[in-house]
Amino acid sequence: MMLPEHTGLEALLADPSGAVIGLDYDGTLAPIVADPASARIHPEAPGVLAELAKRVGGIVIVTGRPPGTALALGASASGPSLADVPGLVILGHYGLERWEAGRITAPPPFRGLEQVRERLPIIVRGFGGVLIEDKGQAVAVHTRTSPDPEATLEELRGPISDLAAETGLVVEPGRLVLELRPAGMDKGRALSRFLAERRARSVMFAGDDLGDLAAFDAVVAAPIPGVRVCSGSAEVTALAERADIVVDGPAGVVELLRAITQRLNGS
Missing domain, CATH: 3.30.70.1020 (Trehalose-6-phosphate phosphatase related protein; domain 2)
Structure with missing residues (x-):
């Protein structure tokens, strides 16, 4: 895949140790399916993320799912799973819950x-x-x-x-x-807090649905170079209208991440 020209992407490539890669799960890393319990991650995504994680400042999945569910659906019988991605952080329930280094932290359920x-x-x-x-x-x-x-x-x-x-x-x-x-948390707030925590110098966020618009807004509002990626679908067009880069579903997201990794590895 030929990487598109964009200032945010160029900043990421020039200074990968300061870059944060943010990703939605459903529709971005995993195809949308009729039964949410069957939304398995794209089979090549964990391996690509594991390689990319060696070069960038942080990879975070920001999802409406509980972190444990995203991990279970990101498991693989053969090959790497999400849990194998070095330094991965999963912010579940739009940031209410956090998984990191095998531990989940969460507030009490809302009454x-x-x-x-x-x-x-x-x-x-x-x-x-x-x-x-x-x-x-x-x-x-x-x-x-x-x-x-x-x-x-x-x-x-x-x-x-x-x-x-x-x-x-x-x-x-x-x-x-x-x-x-x-109320009180959305993907934009979750992403903004993570960027501040990591002292990010650039950010890329990929999503596919209306809930990801808040994360797109956070990319724009951040005082660092950023790039918004839409995992395109015929069901939701609002993100494509706001995106800097549009790819063809989870397979397209994986190809973009692979191309970034290859560029960073000099291949």
Whole structure:
């Protein structure tokens, strides 16, 4: 892959030890699938990340999933897994939870989630194919496997927003999903804090969904060179309109990361 010309990317290549590579998980490192529990990482991603991690200042996955789930879905029966990437940090639940060096740190679950767990099955009753995913610190409603995913999502948007308001939660929309989670953290804040922690001198963030727009904003707001990468899809176009580089899904993200690694290795 020929690397595109961009000032943020050039800064990363010129000073890799000061660079932070931020990545979403679903739709960016793993293809979007009907069942979230089956969203396995692109088979070549862990190996590419492991090589890249030797050259850059930090690699962080910022995801709506719990860190433990991202690790499990990033495991491999043969070859490296996410857990094998040197120095990897996973910021789960949009930054509420953190995995690093085999240890997860997390706040107590938000009390309003218990009411959400009780009420959501009643709200979605009668909508065939709707899947409720309990993430521990958040609960998501997926409509991808319903007969009319878009229409079902729109019908559920109002009742789910009302439930969020009653329980002190916020609704995070995504690709045929509505997630109820605690307020106060998003991918932009999580990424900004990590950049400050690592004293980053450049940043690249790759994402695919509406929740990644906050991380794109953080890249723009950071007082360092940055590059925004969209893992392109036909379902969500808002990121492509804001991105500096658009690639073709997780396979394209892996190829971009491989090309960066090869350039840094002089090959």
